[in-house]
Amino acid sequence: MTAPPTEAPEALPSDADDPLAGAPHERRPGVVGALRELALGLIGPLLAILTALIVGALIIVFTDPTTLEAWGSFFSAPGTALADSWDLIATSYRALFDSSLGSQRALARTLVQSTPLILVGLSVALAFKAGMFNIGGAGQLIVGAMAAAWIGITFDLPQVVHLPLALVAGVIGGAVWGGIVGFLKARTGAHEVITSIMLNFVALRLLDYALSTDTFRRPGRSDPISPEMPASVRLPEPIDSFQVHLGFVIALLVAWGAWWLLQRTTIGFRMRAVGANAKAARYAGMGVAATTVLSMGIAGGLAGLGGTTILLGSTPRLTGGFFASVGFDAIALALLGRASPIGVVGAGLLFGALQAGSTGMQAQTSTPIDIIFVIQALIILFVAAPAIVRTVWRVKETRLGAGQRFSAGWGAQ
Amino acid sequence: MRVELRGITKRFPGVVANEDVNLVVEPGQVHALLGENGAGKSTLMNVLFGLYRQTEGEVLLDGVPASFSSPADAIDAGIGMVHQHFMLVPVFTVAENVMLGVEPTSAPGVLDRDAARRRVLELSARHGLDVDPDAMVEDLPVGVQQRVEILKALYREADCLILDEPTAVLTPSEIDDMLEIIRRLADEGRSVIFISHKLREVRAIADTITILRRGRVVGTTTPDESDEQELATAMVGRDVQLVVDRSAASPTDVVLRVSDLRVRDERDQLAVADVSFDVRAGEIVAIAGVQGNGQSELVSAIVGLRRPTAGRVELDGTDVTGANPARMVELGVAHVPEDRQRDGLISSFPVSDNLVLNLTGRSPYSRGIRMDRRAIRENAERLVQDFDIRTSSIDAAVGTLSGGNQQKVIVGREMSHTERLLVLSQPTRGLDVGSIQYIHHRIVQARDQGLAVLLNSSELDEVLALADRVIVMYRGGVIGEVSGEEATRDSVGMLMAGARA
Ligand SMILES: Nc1ncnc2c1ncn2[C@@H]1O[C@H](COP(=O)(O)OP(=O)(O)OP(=O)(O)O)[C@@H](O)[C@H]1O
Numbered sequence: 001m002t003a004p005p006t007e008a009p010e011a012l013p014s015d016a017d018d019p020l021a022g023a024p025h026e027r028r029p030g031v032v033g034a035l036r037e038l039a040l041g042l043i044g045p046l047l048a049i050l051t052a053l054i055v056g057a058l059i060i061v062f063t064d065p066t067t068l069e070a071w072g073s074f075f076s077a078p079g080t081a082l083a084d085s086w087d088l089i090a091t092s093y094r095a096l097f098d099s100s101l102g103s104q105r106a107l108a109r110t111l112v113q114s115t116p117l118i119l120v121g122l123s124v125a126l127a128f129k130a131g132m133f134n135i136g137g138a139g140q141l142i143v144g145a146m147a148a149a150w151i152g153i154t155f156d157l158p159q160v161v162h163l164p165l166a167l168v169a170g171v172i173g174g175a176v177w178g179g180i181v182g183f184l185k186a187r188t189g190a191h192e193v194i195t196s197i198m199l200n201f202v203a204l205r206l207l208d209y210a211l212s213t214d215t216f217r218r219p220g221r222s223d224p225i226s227p228e229m230p231a232s233v234r235l236p237e238p239i240d241s242f243q244v245h246l247g248f249v250i251a252l253l254v255a256w257g258a259w260w261l262l263q264r265t266t267i268g269f270r271m272r273a274v275g276a277n278a279k280a281a282r283y284a285g286m287g288v289a290a291t292t293v294l295s296m297g298i299a300g301g302l303a304g305l306g307g308t309t310i311l312l313g314s315t316p317r318l319t320g321g322f323f324a325s326v327g328f329d330a331i332a333l334a335l336l337g338r339a340s341p342i343g344v345v346g347a348g349l350l351f352g353a354l355q356a357g358s359t360g361m362q363a364q365t366s367t368p369i370d371i372i373f374v375i376q377a378l379i380i381l382f383v384a385a386p387a388i389v390r391t392v393w394r395v396k397e398t399r400l401g402a403g404q405r406f407s408a409g410w411g412a413q
Numbered sequence: 414m415r416v417e418l419r420g421i422t423k424r425f426p427g428v429v430a431n432e433d434v435n436l437v438v439e440p441g442q443v444h445a446l447l448g449e450n451g452a453g454k455s456t457l458m459n460v461l462f463g464l465y466r467q468t469e470g471e472v473l474l475d476g477v478p479a480s481f482s483s484p485a486d487a488i489d490a491g492i493g494m495v496h497q498h499f500m501l502v503p504v505f506t507v508a509e510n511v512m513l514g515v516e517p518t519s520a521p522g523v524l525d526r527d528a529a530r531r532r533v534l535e536l537s538a539r540h541g542l543d544v545d546p547d548a549m550v551e552d553l554p555v556g557v558q559q560r561v562e563i564l565k566a567l568y569r570e571a572d573c574l575i576l577d578e579p580t581a582v583l584t585p586s587e588i589d590d591m592l593e594i595i596r597r598l599a600d601e602g603r604s605v606i607f608i609s610h611k612l613r614e615v616r617a618i619a620d621t622i623t624i625l626r627r628g629r630v631v632g633t634t635t636p637d638e639s640d641e642q643e644l645a646t647a648m649v650g651r652d653v654q655l656v657v658d659r660s661a662a663s664p665t666d667v668v669l670r671v672s673d674l675r676v677r678d679e680r681d682q683l684a685v686a687d688v689s690f691d692v693r694a695g696e697i698v699a700i701a702g703v704q705g706n707g708q709s710e711l712v713s714a715i716v717g718l719r720r721p722t723a724g725r726v727e728l729d730g731t732d733v734t735g736a737n738p739a740r741m742v743e744l745g746v747a748h749v750p751e752d753r754q755r756d757g758l759i760s761s762f763p764v765s766d767n768l769v770l771n772l773t774g775r776s777p778y779s780r781g782i783r784m785d786r787r788a789i790r791e792n793a794e795r796l797v798q799d800f801d802i803r804t805s806s807i808d809a810a811v812g813t814l815s816g817g818n819q820q821k822v823i824v825g826r827e828m829s830h831t832e833r834l835l836v837l838s839q840p841t842r843g844l845d846v847g848s849i850q851y852i853h854h855r856i857v858q859a860r861d862q863g864l865a866v867l868l869n870s871s872e873l874d875e876v877l878a879l880a881d882r883v884i885v886m887y888r889g890g891v892i893g894e895v896s897g898e899e900a901t902r903d904s905v906g907m908l909m910a911g912a913r914a
């Protein structure tokens with residue numbers, strides 16, 4: 001295999017003329033490549049969901065007293081145990097499906113349920129793109145909802161002014177709460193995970209306090225509950241007989257807006273650059289501190305808007321602990337959606353459906369609502385640890401790579 | 414250990430990085446791999462080290478087929494690798510880094526630090542590595558960090574050592590030490606694979622030289638059979654001129670004026686002490702010096718990445734002391750940073766975005782806050798062509814490019830927007846001879862178009878080839894200045910070593 005190197009140029013003469021010719025520079029067609037990538041990207045989450053449903057089914061069976069009894073006499077009547085189990089799983093999941101997607105009313109419930117999940121999920125996703133882990137969605141949505149509630153209770157205005165004003169107030173409230181986290185990080189280097197958790201507690205207490213003041217407490221009541229929001233700030237339902245309020249449309253628009261912001265604007269470019277390599281961003285002249293504050297402000301605003309859609313939509317009263325759990329579900333679904341706006345919408349719809357269906361499932365079967373939270377948790381577990389799914393389904397590693405990036409980012413900065 | 418690669422092919426989506434590569438490395442030999450940027454050298458070595466799995470072909474160790482699914486397997490089989498980009502934990506000590514992954518224990522789960530320290534001391538003495546096991550890695554100069562990487566491999570009893578561009582970041586005297594160490598390792602019976610773009614050192618150290626081009630082996634030779642010119646021609650596939658053509662400079666107005674500048678480094682030590690000089694339009698001024706004599710801090714202060722504690726920086730007569738990097742870009746200053754992975758690129762972003770990383774705020778790349786994707790793509794297509802950046806597409810993440818091609822992305826970007834002053838720190842580090850020639854040509858061209866060029870390079874050949882004036886830094890101050898005609902290896906080398914002219 002010894003060819004004197006001085007002869008080599010003659011051996012491959014055409015190479016030198018065209019630097020872009022030759023095997024190493026083949027191109028993959030853009031659209032086909034993109035679709036392939038998308039399909040491959042979906043495999044991970046879909047398998048995770050499937051696995052979670054299967055494990056969920058086992059848990060349903062083995063927590064149900066009657067079926068357990070049947071399994072106790074497995075050796076005398078193996079058929080009964082299997083049939084009972086199958087029945088239970090089938091009726092439970094059927095009820096889950098029926099009451100989330102099975103009818104127009106069920107579908108409406110799902111969409112309403114997913115609205116705040118999508119918005120707060122976008123908040124987590126956006127902060128993540130900017131290199132931060134926003135655990136503070138719970139606090140931000142509470143403060144946002146409080147600001148909106150204050151507008152709703154205090155003023156008496158026509159709907160065209162009152163509703164937009166309340167929405168804007170919700171965004172600002174959340175933005176301030178998120179902005180504080182960004183400011184502390186930019187100024188003092190305080191880790192956003194710590195400060196945003198702390199601010200969650202502060203927000204919860206602030207809400208308790210507010211509900212004890214005359215401004216927020218419902219007149220004549222001593223328990224912590226606000227008056228109902230007036231009709232002029234309530235989100236209208238654009239389609240008659242389909243009980244989905246405007247918030248859902250807003251959430252979809254905002255998701256598109258978040259995508260546009262991240263991918264098509266200089267601000268989004270900066271956010272992503274700071275998130276991916278802050279040193280290089282600084283070298284490139286981007287204000288890293290300003291971008292950090294701005295990113296957390298925007299993220300907070302999205303969470304605030306999420307809280308506001310709950311208040312002006314399905315649950316028009318402030319109470320203690322106002323939907324703080326949405327803030328945590330949002331972290332999970334941003335992980336499932338791989339921190340991309342479209343992924344968050346998909347994951348938000350899934351979680352919305354699971355949560356909307358869970359009530360119906362509990363009513364129709366003996367399966368408790370809590371099983372849904374177990375399934376949610378399992379989905380996240382399988383997305384975060386793709387090795388499990390990989391082993392179970394024998395999928396090649398390369399196809400399940402991307403999910404790791406999000407979970408590996410846990411407090412990485 | 415005798416290492417044989419047989420018919421290795423490695424494909425990435427859209428790229429064939431290695432095609433049917435055959436290679437035999439005999440024990441006791443230093444086998445050099447030569448090839449252009451993106452020829453597939455690192456990829457081939459990553460296959461041998463178990464980081465990538467080959468698409469086709471097999472690896473034989475002492476004649477026995479071996480199959481690695483991870484570097485751990487390769488290490489077990491006696492292969493050690495020092496990567497092009499170091500893989501050390503900066504906040505760990507040398508001993509901790511070396512034992513990482515194979516920690517000795519005194520009882521189950523209890524680290525035996527003393528054993529590790531002793532082993533490090535012993536190895537370092539035996540191979541003349543001269544490393545302090547208790548030093549914190551982040552405090553060490555790159556040359557020593559490099560030796561820590563080698564220690565890591567030796568600690569794991571590597572019988573075959575892969576060194577991917579180990580000398581790229583070293584100073585001339587460190588390179589001499591390194592070559593000596595490599596020779597000794599080979600003489601003890603190890604097989605060594607050595608990758609470098611510096612033909613002189615390849616000829617000095619190698620027993621056998623294999624040349625890769627576009628993923629294929631195009632020839633095997635020895636230092637006695639081929640001189641530098643022949644090696645360069647074989648690598649690139651066309652004649653390469655190793656000297657730069659350039660006429661005398663005709664400098665005009667002062668563009669950059671630095672007066673009495675003082676700069677402190679991260680540890681608050683005075684790194685630059687009262688430095689003053691000018692750079693005029695139409696000239697190339699080189700800052701020479703052994704790395705670590707204040708050049709990096711000086712450059713950071715000029716381009717706005719570090720605030721000087723005293724003194725002035727003027728651009729075209731305007732005071733820009735302490736201006737931020739964005740402002741400097743606006744004023745027409747471009748800067749190729751020294752550490753490309755850390756400062757110059759965002760490795761997960763596509764090539765196209767990296768080619769406008771610090772330019773997105775201006776037209777034609779954006780209007781208002783809206784980025785113009787089309788303009789960004791057109792810019793990328795053009796620069797990829799001009800600078801011969803080897804990538805599967807402008808949408809590929811820049812991190813998937815070979816080291817030299819990543820460097821070309823930065824140089825291309827910065828040279829595309831300079832209006833007044835071009836500041837270059839180690840601009841051709843890791844580039845192959847053909848690319849160096851092209852970039853040098855572009856630098857001279859930029860000068861002739863009336864730009865002021867400030868070159869910070871520890872590569873003496875580069876300084877001598879390009880500079881119209883050479884400023885030599887020593888211990889934070891300017892120890893002397895030599896004109897381009899008078900500059901020789903000796904005259905500049907003496908000053909670099911601290912001997913006043
Ligand atoms: N992980 C990857 N994904 C896709 N392409 C890759 C990947 N790693 C390398 N490549 C491609 O394979 C080719 C060979 O790259 P490699 O890093 O082996 O070059 P090299 O010879 O080491 O060059 P250099 O001298 O610049 O370091 C390049 O075209 C590169 O873009």
Ligand SMILES: [Mg+2]
Pocket residue numbers: 454455456497577815816817
């Ligand atoms: Mg390489």
